[in-house]
Amino acid sequence: EVQLAQSGGEVKKPGESLRISCEGSGYSFISYWIGWVRQMPGKGLEWVGLIYPGDSATRYSPSFQDQVTISVDKSISTAYLQWRSLKASDSAIYYCVRESNYMDVWGKGTTVTVSS
Amino acid sequence: NFMLTQPHSVSESPGKTVTISCTRSSGGIASNYVQWYQQRPGSSPTCVIYEDNQRPSGVPDRFSGSVDRSSNSASLSISGLKTEDEADYYCQTYDYNNWVFGGGTKLTVL
Numbered sequence: 001e002v003q004l005a006q007s008g009g010e011v012k013k014p015g016e017s018l019r020i021s022c023e024g025s026g027y028s029f030i031s032y033w034i035g036w037v038r039q040m041p042g043k044g045l046e047w048v049g050l051i052y053p054g055d056s057a058t059r060y061s062p063s064f065q066d067q068v069t070i071s072v073d074k075s076i077s078t079a080y081l082q083w084r085s086l087k088a089s090d091s092a093i094y095y096c097v098r099e100s101n102y103m104d105v106w107g108k109g110t111t112v113t114v115s116s
Numbered sequence: 117n118f119m120l121t122q123p124h125s126v127s128e129s130p131g132k133t134v135t136i137s138c139t140r141s142s143g144g145i146a147s148n149y150v151q152w153y154q155q156r157p158g159s160s161p162t163c164v165i166y167e168d169n170q171r172p173s174g175v176p177d178r179f180s181g182s183v184d185r186s187s188n189s190a191s192l193s194i195s196g197l198k199t200e201d202e203a204d205y206y207c208q209t210y211d212y213n214n215w216v217f218g219g220g221t222k223l224t225v226l
Contacts, residue, residue: 035215037161037217044204044206044217044218044219044220045153045155045161045206045208045217045220046217047208047214047215047216047217050215059213059214061214061215062117062214095160095161101149101166101167102149102151102163102166102167102172103151103153103161103163103208104163104166104172106160106161106162107160108160109160
């Protein structure tokens with residue numbers, strides 16, 4: 001079964017760093033783009049960016065460029081989304097998705113809470 | 117950059133047909149494929165329509181998608197509404213390596 005397993009929820013303070021993960025299984029991890037989607041509390045979906053595990057090529061939404069970093073470790077079939085300095089406004093659910101010709105597999109989401 | 121505009125909410129009765137629109141602010145709606153995602157409360161989104169009018173395996177044929185160049189919009193239609201269709205629906209497309217979601221439409225089946 002094709003799955004994306006995301007890391008558990010996080011509670012952080014403003015200014016702290018964070019890296020969340022997304023492990024793919026059941027398919028050739030290096031052959032599909034992996035994307036990240038943000039959903040703030042009670043709000044809609046926002047595309048953050050994506051990465052191609054085969055060559056680590058990345059694309060970022062202009063809204064998130066320079067705010068986050070997407071990376072991958074293909075040896076363990078895992079993609080990452082990281083922040084150097086969290087803000088309260090980063091509090092949200094973050095979904096990882098597999099992109100074929102559409103977002104065909106979604107993780108269960110990682111809830112990030114940033115509060116002092 | 118462009119935006120995708122959806123109605124905030126729609127409601128309809130069980131057994132009826134509902135249509136949700138998605139209007140692209142600039143650039144042609146037919147320039148890039150449109151997808152539609154369903155998100156039930158507390159769950160991850162799932163795709164119900166991809167490439168304008170294709171249904172992923174397992175999605176009932178009650179769901180259909182279309183594109184209208186004259187109005188520069190895409191539409192998702194759901195016929196034979198069931199209470200289980202009550203959810204948020206998002207359109208999505210892309211341009212120049214930038215994916216864009218619509219703001220979402222809350223469908224109430226009452």
